[in-house]
Amino acid sequence: MVLDYxxxxxxxxxxxxxxxxxxxxxxxxxxxxxxxGMPVPDHMPPFWKLSDLEMPxxxxxxxxxxxxxxxxxxxxxxxxxxxxxxxxxxxxxxSGRARGMVxxxxxxxxxxxxxxxxxxxxxxxxxxxxEAGVGPVQLESLPGYLTEEFVLGTFFTELPTDRxxxxxxxxxxxxxxxxxxxxxxxxxxxxxxxxxxxxxRSHFLVDEHGSCRLIDFGISVLxxxxxxxxxxDVHNFVRTLPMYRLFRGIAEDEAQVDRFLEEYxxxxxxxxxxxxxxxxxxxxxxxxKMAGRxxxxxxxxxxxxxxxxxxxG
Ligand SMILES: Nc1ncnc2c1ncn2[C@@H]1O[C@H](COP(=O)(O)OP(=O)(O)OP(=O)(O)O)[C@@H](O)[C@H]1O
Ligand SMILES: [Mg+2]
Numbered sequence: 351m352v353l354d355y356x357x358x359x360x361x362x363x364x365x366x367x368x369x370x371x372x373x374x375x376x377x378x379x380x381x382x383x384x385x386x387g388m389p390v391p392d393h394m395p396p397f398w399k400l401s402d403l404e405m406p407x408x409x410x411x412x413x414x415x416x417x418x419x420x421x422x423x424x425x426x427x428x429x430x431x432x433x434x435x436x437x438x439x440x441x442x443x444x445s446g447r448a449r450g451m452v453x454x455x456x457x458x459x460x461x462x463x464x465x466x467x468x469x470x471x472x473x474x475x476x477x478x479x480x481e482a483g484v485g486p487v488q489l490e491s492l493p494g495y496l497t498e499e500f501v502l503g504t505f506f507t508e509l510p511t512d513r514x515x516x517x518x519x520x521x522x523x524x525x526x527x528x529x530x531x532x533x534x535x536x537x538x539x540x541x542x543x544x545x546x547x548x549x550x551r552s553h554f555l556v557d558e559h560g561s562c563r564l565i566d567f568g569i570s571v572l573x574x575x576x577x578x579x580x581x582x583d584v585h586n587f588v589r590t591l592p593m594y595r596l597f598r599g600i601a602e603d604e605a606q607v608d609r610f611l612e613e614y615x616x617x618x619x620x621x622x623x624x625x626x627x628x629x630x631x632x633x634x635x636x637x638x639k640m641a642g643r644x645x646x647x648x649x650x651x652x653x654x655x656x657x658x659x660x661x662x663g
Pocket of ligand 2: 448553566
């Protein structure tokens with residue numbers, strides 16, 4: 351039987367891997383070697399918290415071929431239940447920069463994504479966005495991680511030129527306007543690179559039928575408590591301001607940064623929600639210009655026109 355552990359053992363393993371534990375101390379890593387001079391098995395560091403009190407379980411995990419292939423991901427509910435019901439071990443690939451490891455697991459019927467949370471409310475925001483059809487559908491997960499649908503499609507900036515007719519672009523613009531409107535209506539300020547950054551990276555996926563979704567709500571802000579804003583909200587808000595990046599570079603000490611954040615919290619409290627969310631529209635404007643440099647300036651007008659219609663609703 352695949353993953354033959356008692357429910358108590360599964361609970362122990364899950365508590366050890368989620369939320370993601372800090373890096374193991376050097377001595378612990380050393381103790382993970384199966385024998386003197388042998389390398390530490392690649393799949394075991396995520397389980398390091400078990401290495402002290404749960405040695406027999408730790409040793410079984412070390413030798414388990416499924417755990418060798420999937421490491422911690424074998425124990426996530428969506429993966430575990432599929433393996434238990436007889437599905438093959440999925441391919442495991444990694445992506446992601448800002449938040450660290452983004453795991454993409456390819457099952458025959460669908461792929462799923464497992465990624466560590468980037469903010470304390472990202473799970474809540476991703477759930478709202480998923481239910482509104484704006485972002486990936488959220489699946490059962492473990493604390494500190496999202497497990498979500500892998501959204502099929504191509505990043506806007508990577509669409510093949512032969513698809514970029516005026517009609518298609520205006521439809522894509524409309525779809526984006528509609529997504530952003532739904533987010534704003536749900537009190538979510540998206541706050542990330544929507545269409546294109548200077549290197550052409552995007553968070554906006556378009557599938558073969560022209561249907562569109564956004565991914566990555568890691569720095570989005572939920573404005574449900576506005577005018578109250580948490581320190582994390584303020585930080586997420588300012589981190590995408592070019593002037594903040596500049597300021598961080600020249601700030602003398604952390605106290606100066608703290609004062610800046612404090613002041614900014616006041617500004618956000620005094621702004622209306624629509625003033626805050628309107629910055630998404632500026633980002634889209636800028637992203638569209640950058641996308642234009644890559645894909646040809648002729649794309650700008652139809653996307654913009656479609657967007658305005660979609661955003662107005
Ligand atoms: N639900 C998803 N559906 C499809 N692809 C996804 C999904 N989640 C993540 N990805 C892919 O993984 C990449 C990284 O994910 P994400 O943006 O959440 O993390 P990140 O650390 O912010 O990475 P980056 O800095 O590349 O944006 C995405 O650019 C995308 O290619
Ligand atoms: Mg991202």
